[in-house]
Amino acid sequence: MKExxxxxxxxxxxxxxxxxxxxxxxxxxxxxxGSPIVIEKILVQDRAKSRSIAISADKLTEDPWDVINHPDIDVIVEVMGGVEQTKTYILAALEQGKHIVTANKDLMAVHGSEILAKAKENGCDVLYEASVAGGIPIIRTLSEGFSSDRITKIMGIVNGTTNYILTKMSQEGAAYEDVLKEAQDLGYAEADPTSDVEGLDAARKMTILSTLGFHANVSLEDVEVKGISQVTKEEILYGKRLGYEVKLLGIAERQDDFISVSVQPTMVKQSHPLASVNGVFNAVYVYGEAVGETMFYGPGAGELPTATSVVADLVAVVKNLKLGVNGQRVPAPYKVKKLKTDEQIASKYFVLLHVADKAGVLAQITQVFAQFEVSLESVLQQPNPNNPSAEIIIITHDASKAYMNQVLKHFQGMEVIDEIKSVYRVEG
Amino acid sequence: MKExxxxxxxxxxxxxxxxxxxxxxxxxxxxxxGSPIVIEKILVQDRAKSRSIAISADKLTEDPWDVINHPDIDVIVEVMGGVEQTKTYILAALEQGKHIVTANKDLMAVHGSEILAKAKENGCDVLYEASVAGGIPIIRTLSEGFSSDRITKIMGIVNGTTNYILTKMSQEGAAYEDVLKEAQDLGYAEADPTSDVEGLDAARKMTILSTLGFHANVSLEDVEVKGISQVTKEEILYGKRLGYEVKLLGIAERQDDFISVSVQPTMVKQSHPLASVNGVFNAVYVYGEAVGETMFYGPGAGELPTATSVVADLVAVVKNLKLGVNGQRVPAPYKVKKLKTDEQIASKYFVLLHVADKAGVLAQITQVFAQFEVSLESVLQQPNPNNPSAEIIIITHDASKAYMNQVLKHFQGMEVIDEIKSVYRVEG
Incomplete structure (x- = not known):
């Protein structure tokens, strides 16, 4: 058969x-x-570089247009990364009717809708399973497995570097800086770790997942992002004592037609399946109105796991080619995006305060919560081992973000509160 | 658009x-x-029966041929259960070019290859996502998500009833009979629980999963099955002490082209992701050569979770209909099935023996293991609280099933061994 x-x-x-x-x-x-798949041409930065795999030299090129304009090539697999220049290549390839498989989350999060529109226009496939959670087929699961359901919540541990750091901090009581250093030495974290530790990488993935899950064009700017660089080992310890693990969660929620998407360190109840996802593993928890709770777990990165997803997409493109139906299954958001306001976003919160150790303080503080209609699930007061103030840990019931912000603003003006030490969202 | x-x-x-x-x-x-989906005709046993949903009476029929022969119906959703009679209906529908979505694991495990062949012959789709692990899209994951990989192991908790029973026994130290009774009262177990507790239901599901994962026609007779009715609370307790949970696992393995499929109560290491799948939840763990470890978790049964998978299949059939490509993606096993012999099946084992409490017994026992080249990971000897004999718990390293059987046969003839109390496979 034809190659x-x-x-x-x-x-x-x-x-x-x-x-x-x-x-x-x-x-x-x-x-x-039913056909041999052959890699015909490969764009590299340096043809002369020595490599861990044997590839005949005439397949390598340093000119992208040798690949994009190659008359015999049907499918282009983009694993070079980058955003603007790469977009130019991809759009040019689509205009020539070539199908695209990409692992590029940055590209898909920023220019996904433009690329998918161009693909549709040209009858081409664009598949991007590997762009989120490497080896976990979560894109397929959202777009096909749960096609009949109304997904209301997606929570993801979608960045291996930060999960490795938080797992180590939790298991060994180590400080953030020490574990980050170790992760860099082991190659789990980049020399410049900003994109990972500040949550930007996770935000891009959540943009892709929420667009698919909620059928509305979520853009990167819609995602509220907070990273893990401020998480302390003490906070992790307090969390554990109360039955929580700190995880960097991407959280996408929908209520009626209103959605919210965020990335933030979150206290996850130990009994929740996400709490035991450790190390560099990824997991995506999906809640559907009909199906209920599900979770998909696997490697989030790495040469072969990510390549598995890329090649699975390649198989899908080739099957479509043989059936002559490429470009017919491009998921098109059919809902208008409406973002939740802070009044509509609700969750439990974990709040750690350092307060003056004197009579009536707890009463004043709980009074503020009551004033803004935030009810409390549990309250723990204890002496602060490090200074003469006391520590108060509060876990609220579901409260609107707007009201919680009011509470925190109010706290800033209170003389009895020395410091608002930590505020975490709580899940599970 | 056309309905x-x-x-x-x-x-x-x-x-x-x-x-x-x-x-x-x-x-x-x-x-x-892009089209309305309308349920046109429904086969019921009794049209007069009162129901929890409002359906106009003229849609109901007691004659299956009213549905199968209906000229306007494109897709038949089979959720009536049963094997032989149901097969007749499905084959008749396929002959009329109607596409099938089924949730029937018994039918697919026993007659799957005949039905899929007939579907191919008639250019029809047969989709059966709901037949295994209710709400978890595992069929799609195996056939598409991991299409590029070489899957070497599938382990599944695919029966909610037995997982509920084992979870309760583990968490509450309760006896099998008591928990079974409770599960029956709660509706989690049938009045005749044989198919669940003896592992037959799980075996059918493993037949389907291993056929898909290994691309060879595995039949129900190839699956070695042992249920949970002999599991005691003492064994569960011993397992926990050594760091294991007892789970009814379906285990399908491949090495080169040789496969083995079994269902059996298994000691699963507590750190393994399957060990914390509790209650009626299902999970399927898939190991691929390239992707490594993955796990898919969700509800295994229930009205809406199972229906989610059925309707997701319906969506896929309708998309194919619109593209005119039904019957083109029927997965056809392309490998010849070769079953592993007992010599080729290897795993760790947990063995609990009651032995005479006298000098030299342990030496005699370990001697037998050595004779058959089974090496030991750990050995624990302790007095038996209930009688004058002693208890020996042994966990082996990987050993072939053939050699383990020789060891056990040898034990039966040894005077110092009062009883071979338990033998479990060990995973994780």
């Missing part, structure tokens, strides 16, 4: 994995699509 | 859920397929 020719943009970690799987799982792939 | 007309065979729990979702999620469904 299917593939062009590869990028031969880094994931690109190398794609080559390995396409060659190593040749029999499986042939069994599924 | 898509659906015929429903059965209006029990799942059938009712299907009606609820098709009506209640009308907007979501229309948004995805």
């Amino acid at each position: 299917i020719k593939v062009g590869l943009l990028g031969l880094g970690t994931v690109g190398t994995g794609v080559v390995r799987i396409v060659e190593g799982h040749h029999e499986e792939l042939y069994g599924q699509v | 898509i007309k659906v015929g429903l065979l059965g209006l029990g729990t799942v059938g009712t859920g299907v009606v609820r979702i098709v009506e209640g999620h009308h907007e979501e469904l229309y948004g995805q397929v």
